Amino acid sequence: MNRIFITLKKKWPEYILEILVITIGILGAYALNDWSANRSRKQTELKILKEIKSNLELDLIDLNENRQEHFTNLKVLDSLNRGEEFQLTKEQVALNFYGAFRDYIYTPQRSAIETLTAKGVDLITDDSLRIDILRLYDFYTTALVKMEEEYQPSQFTADFRYIQDRYYARLDITADSLRVQPIFSGYDWLKNQDVTIRIDRTMMQRRWMVKRYDECILRVQETIDHIDQKLKD
Numbered sequence: 001m002n003r004i005f006i007t008l009k010k011k012w013p014e015y016i017l018e019i020l021v022i023t024i025g026i027l028g029a030y031a032l033n034d035w036s037a038n039r040s041r042k043q044t045e046l047k048i049l050k051e052i053k054s055n056l057e058l059d060l061i062d063l064n065e066n067r068q069e070h071f072t073n074l075k076v077l078d079s080l081n082r083g084e085e086f087q088l089t090k091e092q093v094a095l096n097f098y099g100a101f102r103d104y105i106y107t108p109q110r111s112a113i114e115t116l117t118a119k120g121v122d123l124i125t126d127d128s129l130r131i132d133i134l135r136l137y138d139f140y141t142t143a144l145v146k147m148e149e150e151y152q153p154s155q156f157t158a159d160f161r162y163i164q165d166r167y168y169a170r171l172d173i174t175a176d177s178l179r180v181q182p183i184f185s186g187y188d189w190l191k192n193q194d195v196t197i198r199i200d201r202t203m204m205q206r207r208w209m210v211k212r213y214d215e216c217i218l219r220v221q222e223t224i225d226h227i228d229q230k231l232k233d
Contacts (some may be wrong), residue, residue, distance in 0.1 A: 003045045013061040046231065047114050055109035056066050056220050059141070063220065067213035073100045074206040077199065080171060101159060101202065105148050106216075108141045118154045130228055132223050140219045144212055 069162060098160045113133070124130035 002210060014123075035139050037142055041123065044119070045125060048119070048123065049227050049230060051112035051115065053224055053231075055112045056224050058109050059106075060217065060220050062108075063213055063217050066106055066211060067217065069099070069102075069104050069214065070147075070206050070209050073102070074203060074210065076100045077203050077206065091210055101163070103148065106141070108145065108211075110137075113137050126230055129226050132226050136219050140216050144216050147209075147212065163195055164200055177209060198229070 076096045116133075119129060121134060124133065
């Protein structure tokens with residue numbers, strides 16, 4: 001026993017140094033592992049944010065195109081309703097008429113958000129950005145898609161054939177222009193209220209869809225800007 005105490009007395013500085021070296025080595029390994037894990041997590045977060053931004057930029061193109069089609073066809077319906085003279089062939093007017101009652105389906109790009117969901121939404125460390133992204137995908141884009149696919153008033157082709165059969169007879173072809181008479185007026189309107197109501201309903205729904213697209217476009221652009229700000233930090 002005494003020999004042990006004598007040995008410890010002589011070599012305790014060496015033992016303490018060894019313990020310190022081992023302790024520092026273990027703590028250093030943990031620190032390095034944490035640093036490596038945080039770095040990997042940060043790189044994954046930035047990669048997914050860039051992918052989400054890329055998806056949203058494609059969505060923005062789709063949204064703006066569909067919004068413009070709704071707006072253009074709203075003007076076509078108004079022109080056909082009031083009666084105007086066009087330098088168009090009957091075939092061109094037929095295409096305009098078809099477009100006025102065409103459905104437009106927004107198809108959001110979801111590959112990046114699905115990757116984020118699989119890895120865990122907490123991967124996005126910025127709380128406000130995470131909320132913006134989830135709200136955009138879980139509410140705004142989803143609501144727009146459901147309105148176009150499932151909400152009957154947003155499906156314009158339902159009235160196409162019914163109105164077409166009653167409207168084409170009113171096209172007046174001349175040598176150099178096409179005169180489109182107002183759909184119905186006076187006593188004629190009283191006999192065909194169902195058609196005029198359908199036309200007015202379609203125009204009203206187009207206006208409503210333009211507003212919904214404007215709202216969704218705004219939210220997508222705001223989210224892109226928020227992601228850009230995060231990527232610059």
